[in-house]
Amino acid sequence: MAILRFKALEAVSNRKPVEISFPTDRVTSYFGMYVFDKTKMKNYLSPEVYKELIRTIETNQKLDASLADSVALGMKNWSISMGATHYTHWFQPLTGATAEKHDAFFDLDGEEVLEKFRGSALVQQEPDASSFPSGGIRNTFEARGYTAWDPTSPAFIMETRGGKTLCIPTVFVSYTGEALDHKTPLLKALNLIDEAATGVVQYFDKDVKRVIATLGPEQEYFLVDSALYNSRPDLMMAGRSVFGHAPAKGQQLEDHYFASIPPRVQAFMMDFEIEAWKLGIPVRTRHNEVAPGQFECAPTFSEVNLAVDQNSLLMDLMERVAEKHEFRVLLHEKPFAGINGSGKHNNWSLGTDNGKNLLSPGKKPKENLQFLTFFVNTIKAVHDYADLLRASIASAGNDHRLGANEAPPAIISVFIGSQLTELLESLEKNSDVIEKGDNLYLKLGIDKLPEILLDNTDRNRTSPFAFTGNKFEFRAVGSSANISAPMVVLNTIVAHQLNAFRAEVDAELEKGTKKEVAIINILRRYIKESKNILFEGNGYSQEWVEEAAKRGLSNITTTPPALKAYNSPKAKEVFVGNGIFNEREMEARTEIYFEEYVKKVQIESRVIGDLALNHIIPTAIRYQNRLIENAKGLKELGLGEESYKASLDTIREISERLTVIKTKVDEMVEERKVANNLEHSDAKATHYCEKVKPYFDTIRYHVDKLELLVDDEDWPLAKYRELLFLK
Numbered sequence: 160m161a162i163l164r165f166k167a168l169e170a171v172s173n174r175k176p177v178e179i180s181f182p183t184d185r186v187t188s189y190f191g192m193y194v195f196d197k198t199k200m201k202n203y204l205s206p207e208v209y210k211e212l213i214r215t216i217e218t219n220q221k222l223d224a225s226l227a228d229s230v231a232l233g234m235k236n237w238s239i240s241m242g243a244t245h246y247t248h249w250f251q252p253l254t255g256a257t258a259e260k261h262d263a264f265f266d267l268d269g270e271e272v273l274e275k276f277r278g279s280a281l282v283q284q285e286p287d288a289s290s291f292p293s294g295g296i297r298n299t300f301e302a303r304g305y306t307a308w309d310p311t312s313p314a315f316i317m318e319t320r321g322g323k324t325l326c327i328p329t330v331f332v333s334y335t336g337e338a339l340d341h342k343t344p345l346l347k348a349l350n351l352i353d354e355a356a357t358g359v360v361q362y363f364d365k366d367v368k369r370v371i372a373t374l375g376p377e378q379e380y381f382l383v384d385s386a387l388y389n390s391r392p393d394l395m396m397a398g399r400s401v402f403g404h405a406p407a408k409g410q411q412l413e414d415h416y417f418a419s420i421p422p423r424v425q426a427f428m429m430d431f432e433i434e435a436w437k438l439g440i441p442v443r444t445r446h447n448e449v450a451p452g453q454f455e456c457a458p459t460f461s462e463v464n465l466a467v468d469q470n471s472l473l474m475d476l477m478e479r480v481a482e483k484h485e486f487r488v489l490l491h492e493k494p495f496a497g498i499n500g501s502g503k504h505n506n507w508s509l510g511t512d513n514g515k516n517l518l519s520p521g522k523k524p525k526e527n528l529q530f531l532t533f534f535v536n537t538i539k540a541v542h543d544y545a546d547l548l549r550a551s552i553a554s555a556g557n558d559h560r561l562g563a564n565e566a567p568p569a570i571i572s573v574f575i576g577s578q579l580t581e582l583l584e585s586l587e588k589n590s591d592v593i594e595k596g597d598n599l600y601l602k603l604g605i606d607k608l609p610e611i612l613l614d615n616t617d618r619n620r621t622s623p624f625a626f627t628g629n630k631f632e633f634r635a636v637g638s639s640a641n642i643s644a645p646m647v648v649l650n651t652i653v654a655h656q657l658n659a660f661r662a663e664v665d666a667e668l669e670k671g672t673k674k675e676v677a678i679i680n681i682l683r684r685y686i687k688e689s690k691n692i693l694f695e696g697n698g699y700s701q702e703w704v705e706e707a708a709k710r711g712l713s714n715i716t717t718t719p720p721a722l723k724a725y726n727s728p729k730a731k732e733v734f735v736g737n738g739i740f741n742e743r744e745m746e747a748r749t750e751i752y753f754e755e756y757v758k759k760v761q762i763e764s765r766v767i768g769d770l771a772l773n774h775i776i777p778t779a780i781r782y783q784n785r786l787i788e789n790a791k792g793l794k795e796l797g798l799g800e801e802s803y804k805a806s807l808d809t810i811r812e813i814s815e816r817l818t819v820i821k822t823k824v825d826e827m828v829e830e831r832k833v834a835n836n837l838e839h840s841d842a843k844a845t846h847y848c849e850k851v852k853p854y855f856d857t858i859r860y861h862v863d864k865l866e867l868l869v870d871d872e873d874w875p876l877a878k879y880r881e882l883l884f885l886k
Contacts, residue, residue: 161778161875167386168877170485171885174384176426177484181433191439193241193316195234203233216311217369219350227278234314235264235276238325243316246276248284248306249326251341251641252291253751257471258331260286261324281327282308291331292754293339294747304339306331309346312468315438319479328468337744341643342464347739348650349463355654356509356533358661360517362674363529369512372650374466375630377457378473379448379501379638381489382424384885387877388487392770397763398491398556398639401855402770404863405497406880409451416449421886423484424454431480432456438476440469450499452883460506463650467643470503474639490639493559495879496859500560501638505645508630509533519629528678531586532660535682535689537631538573540656541624542689544733545571546713546724547652548624548633551645553721553752555759557637561716567623567635569716570707572694574622580693586679587686621698647739655733660685718756719844725749753840760847764831767858768824774875775862776817782869783813809868816861816868823861827854 182189200209208229215222222230238246247259264276284306291304312328331340338344349372356370388394393401420428428445435442444457461469474490481488493500509517518537520530541548549571552561561569575583623635636645660681667677691710696703707714715721724730726749734740740748786806793803800807834846866874 161873163390164875164877165872167384167390168881168885170386171384171881174423174485176422177430179426179429179433182437186436190436193318193437194439195237195314196439199237200233203237204229208233212310219311219346219353222282222310224278224282227282229278231276231278231281234281234325234327238314238316238323239264241316241323243323243325245322246280246325246327248286248308248329250306250329250331251468251471251643252331252339253294253341253748253755254292255639255641255755257475258286258291259324259326260284284329286331291339292751293333294750294754304331304333309342309464311346311462312465313439315472318434318437337741337747341467341641341647344647344739344744345464345467345643345650348647348654351737351739352509352650352654352657355657355661356517359532359536359657360511360529362532362664362678363526364511364513364515367511367513367515370517371510371512372463372646373460373508373510374463374642374646375458375460375506376466376470376636376642377444377455377504377506378470378477379453379455379503380477381450381452381491381494381501382427382454382481382486382886383452383489383882385482385485385487387882387885390877391882392774393766393876394487394489394494396766397759398489399494399559399763400496400879400882401763401767402775402859402862402866402876403496403879403882404866406878406883408880409883410449410498413449415447415451415453418447420445420447420454423486423886427481427484427486428454428456430483431477434476434480435473438469438472440473440476442473448499448501450495450883452495452886453499453501460508463507463646467641467646470642492554492556492637492639495883498883502560502634503636503638503640503642505633505636505642505649506627506630507633507646507649516629518626518631528675531682532678533657534626535583535685536656536660537653538575538692539685539689540652541571541573542692543656544648544652544729545692546715546721546727547648547730547733548645549635549713549715550721550724551648552635552637552640553718553756554637554640555718555756555763556639557635558717560637561635567621568698568703568714569721570698570704570712570714571623571635571692572698572707572712573631573692574625574695575693576626577695579626580695583686583690583693587683587690621696622694623698651733651737651739655737717848719753719841719848722749722752722756722844723841725752750840753844756844757834757840757847760852761831761835763855764827764847764851767855768828770876771820771824771858771862775865776820778873778875779813779817779865779869782873783810783817785870786810786813813865813868816865819861820858820865823854823858827851827858830854 197213200212204212208226211223211226212230214220245261245263247261249257249259252258286304286306306329309328309330314325314327317324317326330338330343330346332343333339352372353370357367360367360370383394391400393399432442432445441459441461442456443459446455447453448455458469477488490501492502511517517529517533520527549569561567623633625632625634633645633649636642663681664674664677668674691712694703704714725745731742731745734745735742786809790803790806790810830846830850834843834851837843837846866878
């Protein structure tokens with residue numbers, strides 16, 4: 160392994176940036192060139208079919224089956240003209256990755272070869288579902304599953320070294336109709352928030368016919384040279400380094416954040432941005448992040464379903480482009496100990512079909528009351544269903560990150576800034592409503608809200624859910640996550656809360672209460688009921704942990720107890736009650752999440768045992784034997800014990816640490832056996848979390864100490880200083 164490490168270092172020293180050429184001088188000339196967007200639809204579909212397809216997309220209604228063949232023909236002709244030879248239903252099973260099965264466009268008709276792509280192949284296919292997670296919904300021998308076209312997310316062409324393939328975004332369900340993917344519940348949640356928010360916004364604007372949830376997901380990641388990556392079995396198997404002593408210089412100088420981008424990294428960024436732009440992914444921002452070797456990219460806002468698809472596509476794209484540049488992308492939430500981990504900040508908002516951002520104040524008091532309505536209802540939803548939001552971001556990887564010195568704590572709280580806090584406090588306490596003509600005023604000055612809001616919402620890096628001007632930023636989402644899960648929860652709970660709000664307002668209107676008065680009085684009560692979730696201070700502090708406990712806020716630091724929120728009566732009320740999941744789907748999905756946690760911690764445990772027993776211990780013993788020979792030689796020369804005391808001390812320390820490592824690995828393996836024999840996945844996950852995982856840090860501590868003792872030329876694993884700084 161030491162030989163592999165030094166060969167890797169030699170390879171890195173000879174790397175040069177890959178030359179990048181842009182297709183044209185203007186991004187606009189090739190942006191979306193591989194997307195079957197409205198322009199291509201117009202060119203390849205008849206006016207009647209185009210009009211019907213656009214209606215389907217904009218109203219979420221079912222496409223007339225008689226038009227499917229026409230759409231398929233146009234899509235096929237366009238993709239073939241772009242060089243595509245195959246097509247696939249592209250879907251997002253509950254594996255954490257995307258899935259695809261390619262079929263050629265051609266078919267045989269007797270002895271004649273024909274290019275075919277029927278409407279039936281566009282609308283539905285039947286992939287083998289036996290090897291995808293189902294949580295017990297179907298037996299392994301019941302392989303049938305269905306993918307069904309999602310017209311609201313445009314088809315696109317994926318270009319690889321193997322050619323070009325038409326990818327059709329689809330849902331994935333079982334033979335009996337249960338969702339086996341991330342997209343199916345997301346589409347239901349987005350339809351729910353559309354209906355609920357539209358119902359509420361019509362109190363203020365009768366012209367609004369539709370509300371669209373929007374999302375801008377920032378993506379953090381690490382880059383490691385591929386040769387160094389290949390010299391680290393832990394990075395290859397677990398996605399993170401299970402061992403590695405902190406380098407003398409980490410991020411303490413704060414000199415990496417927004418610093419000049421290394422040339423090889425910038426070439427990679429330019430390359431994947433070009434490919435992203437071809438696919439219509441609006442990546443606009445790139446920069447160095449806080450930790451050495453860490454970077455970020457961010458797109459502009461899109462409709463949530465499209466943003467989720469594009470983020471999944473972007474992660475895949477980054478990994479493929481990185482190979483061309485001899486890099487590996489690390490999307491694990493905490494690939495390196497002692498420095499910042501990576502998240503995926505989900506910037507979420509609501510917009511109307513006439514262009515109004517519902518989380519942005521307007522110029523009139525009525526518009527500001529509309530803003531406050533959606534603002535306060537969102538806070539109320541987060542307060543009432545905080546445990547569901549926490550469950551939506553729970554994973555083995557995120558457990559390493561949440562609560563660390565760079566990530567939001569596991570306590571869900573909402574940051575809104577001091578001025579908005581004062582505004583809500585005034586609204587809660589002030590009962591006087593003054594009407595002037597058609598306008599509504601409060602003594603707190605609701606007509607001056609835009610002035611109050613201007614640039615006052617400073618970012619709080621310690622807040623998991625922060626208001627940042629005209630959107631909420633859900634910062635606690637992990638970097639490797641499929642963002643459907645938190646988006647399903649957020650949109651569902653806000654929709655559920657808006658429906659409850661609307662029912663209360665309507666009840667007051669039936670009593671004859673003036674609409675504005677009813678709305679203000681209900682919002683005032685919501686502010687009082689949910690203000691415990693508001694926090695402006697340092698989320699990393701012990702004082703906040705104690706204060707949160709006094710407020711009754713949950714502090715769930717690990718995944719197994721967090722996932723139990725999905726089985727709560729509250730969860731069933733909001734998910735089953737709103738038709739997002741049925742009870743069987745909820746139980747199956749929770750089972751899948753528990754199983755995923757078990758498998759990931761199990762893999763890490765095995766990697767730790769393998770590296771410790773097969774790499775670290777033998778290396779340390781070989782070095783120790785050299786020290787023993789050295790001490791013997793010095794003693795034989797009669798130079799006195801002082802001459803070989805350093806060798807003896809080192810020999811003794813190596814022995815002590817090797818004993819601890821071997822003992823703890825053996826104990827960890829025994830606990831793993833106990834966990835594996837447990838019948839229920841939640842019990843198994845809990846045992847892995849509470850009994851197996853605690854060994855990780857103990858073993859690591861002693862291995863990392865050995866790294867400082869053993870000769871650098873013997874150490875088998877690429878060191879942090881090499882992984883983080885060699886680019």
